[in-house]
Amino acid sequence: MFGWEFPPHYSGGLGVACEGLANGMVECGASIVFVLPKRMPVNPSRMRLVFADDDKTEISLIKYKIIPSPLSPYASSASYLEEMKKNTLIETKIYGGTLAEEVLRYASRASRIAQEEEYDIIHSHDWLTFLAGIEAKKISGKPLFVHVHATEYDRTGGGNFNEFVYAIEKEGMEKADKIIAISQYTKDIIIKYYGIDPEKIEIVHNGIEMFKECVDMGKQKLHSLKESGNHIVLFLGRFTIQKGPDYFLAMARRVLEYMPKTIFVMAGSGDMERMLVSRSAELGISEKVVFTGFLREKERDEVYAMADIFVVPSVSEPFGLTVLESMDRGAPVLVSKQSGVSEIVQNVLKVNFWDIEEMSDKVIAVLKYGALKNQLKNYARQEAKSHSWHKAAQKCLEIFGKYC
Amino acid sequence: MSSVCFYFQVHQPYRVKKYRFFDIGKDHNYFNDNSETSLNNSRIMERVSRKAYLPTNKLLLELLNRHPEFKISFSFSGIYLDQLEKEFPEVLESFQKLVATGRAEVLGETYYHSLSFLYSPSEFKAQVLAHKKKIQKLFSVTPKVFRNTELIYNNDLAQAVEKMGYVGILAEGADRILEWRSPNFLYQPKGTQKIKLLLKNYRLSDDIAFRFSEKSWKDYPLTAEKFSHWVSSHNGNGEVMNLFMDYETFGEHQWEDSGIFKFLEALPEHILSHPDNDFVTPSESCARYSPKGELDFNDFVSWADEERDLSAWRSNPLQNDALEQIYALENEVISTKNKALIEDWRRLQTSDHFYYMCTKWFADGDVHKYFNPYESPYDAFISYMNVLHDIKLRVQELCVPLREGRTQKSIK
Numbered sequence: 001m002f003g004w005e006f007p008p009h010y011s012g013g014l015g016v017a018c019e020g021l022a023n024g025m026v027e028c029g030a031s032i033v034f035v036l037p038k039r040m041p042v043n044p045s046r047m048r049l050v051f052a053d054d055d056k057t058e059i060s061l062i063k064y065k066i067i068p069s070p071l072s073p074y075a076s077s078a079s080y081l082e083e084m085k086k087n088t089l090i091e092t093k094i095y096g097g098t099l100a101e102e103v104l105r106y107a108s109r110a111s112r113i114a115q116e117e118e119y120d121i122i123h124s125h126d127w128l129t130f131l132a133g134i135e136a137k138k139i140s141g142k143p144l145f146v147h148v149h150a151t152e153y154d155r156t157g158g159g160n161f162n163e164f165v166y167a168i169e170k171e172g173m174e175k176a177d178k179i180i181a182i183s184q185y186t187k188d189i190i191i192k193y194y195g196i197d198p199e200k201i202e203i204v205h206n207g208i209e210m211f212k213e214c215v216d217m218g219k220q221k222l223h224s225l226k227e228s229g230n231h232i233v234l235f236l237g238r239f240t241i242q243k244g245p246d247y248f249l250a251m252a253r254r255v256l257e258y259m260p261k262t263i264f265v266m267a268g269s270g271d272m273e274r275m276l277v278s279r280s281a282e283l284g285i286s287e288k289v290v291f292t293g294f295l296r297e298k299e300r301d302e303v304y305a306m307a308d309i310f311v312v313p314s315v316s317e318p319f320g321l322t323v324l325e326s327m328d329r330g331a332p333v334l335v336s337k338q339s340g341v342s343e344i345v346q347n348v349l350k351v352n353f354w355d356i357e358e359m360s361d362k363v364i365a366v367l368k369y370g371a372l373k374n375q376l377k378n379y380a381r382q383e384a385k386s387h388s389w390h391k392a393a394q395k396c397l398e399i400f401g402k403y404c
Numbered sequence: 405m406s407s408v409c410f411y412f413q414v415h416q417p418y419r420v421k422k423y424r425f426f427d428i429g430k431d432h433n434y435f436n437d438n439s440e441t442s443l444n445n446s447r448i449m450e451r452v453s454r455k456a457y458l459p460t461n462k463l464l465l466e467l468l469n470r471h472p473e474f475k476i477s478f479s480f481s482g483i484y485l486d487q488l489e490k491e492f493p494e495v496l497e498s499f500q501k502l503v504a505t506g507r508a509e510v511l512g513e514t515y516y517h518s519l520s521f522l523y524s525p526s527e528f529k530a531q532v533l534a535h536k537k538k539i540q541k542l543f544s545v546t547p548k549v550f551r552n553t554e555l556i557y558n559n560d561l562a563q564a565v566e567k568m569g570y571v572g573i574l575a576e577g578a579d580r581i582l583e584w585r586s587p588n589f590l591y592q593p594k595g596t597q598k599i600k601l602l603l604k605n606y607r608l609s610d611d612i613a614f615r616f617s618e619k620s621w622k623d624y625p626l627t628a629e630k631f632s633h634w635v636s637s638h639n640g641n642g643e644v645m646n647l648f649m650d651y652e653t654f655g656e657h658q659w660e661d662s663g664i665f666k667f668l669e670a671l672p673e674h675i676l677s678h679p680d681n682d683f684v685t686p687s688e689s690c691a692r693y694s695p696k697g698e699l700d701f702n703d704f705v706s707w708a709d710e711e712r713d714l715s716a717w718r719s720n721p722l723q724n725d726a727l728e729q730i731y732a733l734e735n736e737v738i739s740t741k742n743k744a745l746i747e748d749w750r751r752l753q754t755s756d757h758f759y760y761m762c763t764k765w766f767a768d769g770d771v772h773k774y775f776n777p778y779e780s781p782y783d784a785f786i787s788y789m790n791v792l793h794d795i796k797l798r799v800q801e802l803c804v805p806l807r808e809g810r811t812q813k814s815i816k
Contacts, residue, residue, distance in 0.1 A: 346780070361425050371721045372785055
C-alpha cells in the first residue's frame with residue numbers, strides 16, 4: 001500500500017482513511033507493506049532513532065517502509081516551493097527542487113522497495129503515490145488499484161487544473177487494473193473529467209472510527225462563550241476553495257441578523273486564512289468569528305461536542321470524513337450536496353453550497369428548534385455506527401480478491 | 405350472499421411551501437408554492453385530476469349507468485373539496501354526478517383530514533360537523549357512516565362517533581385485532597350499542613391498490629376474472645368484502661398503462677356474473693347485516709404501512725413536537741375569532757404534514773419517500789415549524805391590542 005501518514009501527525013482525511021483501511025484489512029486477515037513518505041527532521045539524532053532511511057518497524061501485521069520526503073497529501077507546486085525555501089541546505093540536496101521532481105524521485109525510491117518486498121496487489125492512494133504504484137506494477141506485474149480520495153477537480157473547485165497533476169492522475173487511472181472511488185460523486189468526476197470507463201470504477205465509501213472517551217467540557221477555551229448563552233456554529237477543515245469557507249462566512253452574516261448570540265468557529269488552517277479574516281471584518285462580523293488554528297484529534301472531538309451545528313459547505317467534496325466524525329461525536333450536521341458522504345447519510349441536513357439563504361435557514365432551524373437538534377444528534381450517532389472502516393476494508397479486499 | 409363494498413378515499417392536503425425563518429412575520433401565505441416541485445398544490449391537483457379523478461369518474465359513471473346493481477362510496481376531505489371548488493369545478497361536478505345517481509354514498513370524516521381525535525375532542529367534533537355541512541352543501545346528502553383519517557380507529561373513537569349519530573364506522577381489518585376472525589363480517593365495537601364496524605379486507609384491497617402492477621407478484625397480472633373468482637370463493641364464509649383504498653389508485657398510483665382502468669371497467673360485470681354476489685354501500689351494509697360479535701380495539705389501528713398503527717405520524721421526536729405544538733395553540737387561536745388564522749391553523753393539522761416528517765423509511769420501506777414532496781423529513785419539519793412560528797406571532801398580534809384595550813379601560 002502506497003499511503004500516507006497516520007494520525008496524530010496527519011493533516012486531513014487522507015491519513016485517517018489510510019489508517020482506517022489498513023487496520024480494517026489487517027482485521028480481515030490481510031498483511032500489508034505500508035510505504036509512506038515522511039519528512040526528514042533536521043535534527044540528525046532523531047533521524048537515526050525514528051526516521052532512518054531503511055527504518056523497518058513492525059506493528060502487528062503492518063510493515064512500514066518509510067521514504068524520507070517532504071511530500072504531503074495536499075501539496076501544491078507553490079506550497080512545495082515555499083516549504084523548500086524554509087528548509088536547510090541539507091534537505092534541499094536530498095529532495096527534489098520542485099514538487100514535480102520530488103514526485104518522480106519518490107516513485108523511483110518506491111520502485112526499489114517494490115523490488116525488495118513480496119506482495120500480491122498494489123494499492124495506491126491519490127495522485128502523489130500513483131507513479132510509485134505504476135513503477136511497482138512494472139517491476140512485479142502485480143495488479144494495481146488506485147484509490148481516489150480527491151481529484152484535481154475537487155482541489156481547484158473545478159477551476160484551473162494543474163496539468164502536471166492532472167496528467168499523473170489520468171495516467172494512474174488508466175494504468176490501474178481497477179479504480180476505487182470513495183463515492184458516486186467522485187466516480188462521476190472520474191468519468192466526466194478523466195474519460196474513464198465506468199465499468200472500471202468501484203465505489204467504496206469511507207468509514208468511521210468510533211469515538212471512545214468522554215469529552216471533558218470544562219477544559220474548552222470556547223466553553224465560557226457557550227456558557228454565556230451563545231450558540232456555536234462550527235466550520236472544520238482546510239481553508240481552501242474546495243471546502244467553501246467563504247460560503248460559511250456569508251451564511252454567518254445572514255444568521256447573525258436573526259440570531260445575534262451566535263459564535264462562528266472556524267477550525268483549521270490553509271491558504272485562504274488571511275483572506276477569511278479580512279472578509280469577516282468586511283462583513284462586520286469579526287467579533288463573532290473565532291479562528292482556532294489547526295486542531296488535533298482530541299481538540300476536534302472537543303469542538304464537535306461543543307458545537308450546536310457543524311456546517312460543511314464544500315464546493316466539491318469527494319467524501320467528507322468529518323461529517324461521519326461529527327455524526328458520531330454528537331454535533332448535528334449540515335453538509336453540501338456536492339459531497340460524496342451525502343450519498344450515504346440520512347440523518348443530516350443537506351444544502352447546495354451556493355444557496356446561502358437555505359443554508360442560513362437550516363442553521364437557524366437547528367439553533368431554534370430543540371426537537372430537530374436532538375433528533376439529528378441522536379439518530380445520526382446511531383447511523384454513524386453503520387459506516388465502519390472494517391466494512392470499507394472488506395469491500396476493498398473483495399475487489400482485490402477477483403485479481404489474485 | 406357475498407357483497408362487495410367499495411370505499412374510495414379522496415384527499416389532497418395543502419402542502420406547506422418552502423417557508424424560511426426569514427419569512428416569519430412577513431409572509432402569511434403558507435400553501436401557495438408555485439414552483440415546478442411537488443409542493444405546488446395546484447400543479448398536483450391538475451396532474452392527478454387529469455390522470456386519475458376525471459377519467460375514473462367518467463368510467464364509474466358509465467359503470468353505474470350500465471349496471472344498476474353497481475354501488476360505490478367515497479370519503480372526501482373538506483380541504484380536497486375546497487381545492488376543487490376554487491380551481492377545478494369540472495372535477496367537482498363529475499363527483500356530484502356520481503353522487504346524484506344515489507348509488508355513490510358519501511362518508512363522514514374530519515374536514516381537515518386531521519389527527520384531532522388524538523389531541524382534542526372539541527376540535528375533532530368541530531371538524532366533523534364542518535365536514536358534514538360541507539357535504540350537505542355540495543352533494544345534498546348527509547353522511548351516515550364515519551371513517552377517521554387514515555382509518556385511525558379505537559374503541560373510544562367508535563363510542564364518540566356513535567354519540568354523534570353515525571350508524572357505522574370503518575376500520576382496518578388488522579390481524580392483531582381480528583386474530584382468527586374474518587374481516588368479511590360486521591362487528592360491534594366494544595362499549596357501543598348500535599354503531600356497526602366495517603373492516604377493510606386488506607388482502608383483497610391491497611391486491612388492487614398496491615400489488616396490481618407489481619410484476620414480481622405471483623398473481624401478476626391481475627384480471628377482473630381472477631379477482632372476481634377470489635371474491636366469490638368467500639361465499640358461505642363471509643357476508644361483505646370491504647375493498648377500501650385511496651381513489652388515486654386509479655390512474656395515479658397505478659398508471660393507466662398498467663391496465664388499471666380496463667380492470668375496473670370489467671370488474672362489476674365479473675363480480676355480478678356470480679348469482680350470489682352483489683354490491684352494497686357502507687350504510688346498506690349496516691342496514692342489512694348484523695354484527696357477528698364484539699371487537700375490542702384498545703390500541704389505535706390505522707391502514708398505514710405494515711405496522712398499521714400510528715407510527716407513520718408519531719414515531720419520532722420531530723413529529724411529536726410538531727403535533728404537540730400545533731394542538732397547544734387551540735385555545736389561543738380559537739379565541740382570536742379570526743377566520744383566516746383559524747383556517748390556516750386547521751390546515752396545518754392535516755395528517756400529511758406529519759407523515760412527511762416520518763423517518764421510518766430510512767431503515768426500510770420507500771412508500772413514504774414516494775409520497776414525500778420534501779427532500780427529507782427534516783426539511784418538512786423546518787418549513788412547518790417556521791410557519792408555526794408565524795402563526796404564533798399572528799396570535800400575539802391579535803391578542804396584544806385586546807389586552808392593551810382592557811388595561812386602558814381599567815385605568816379609566
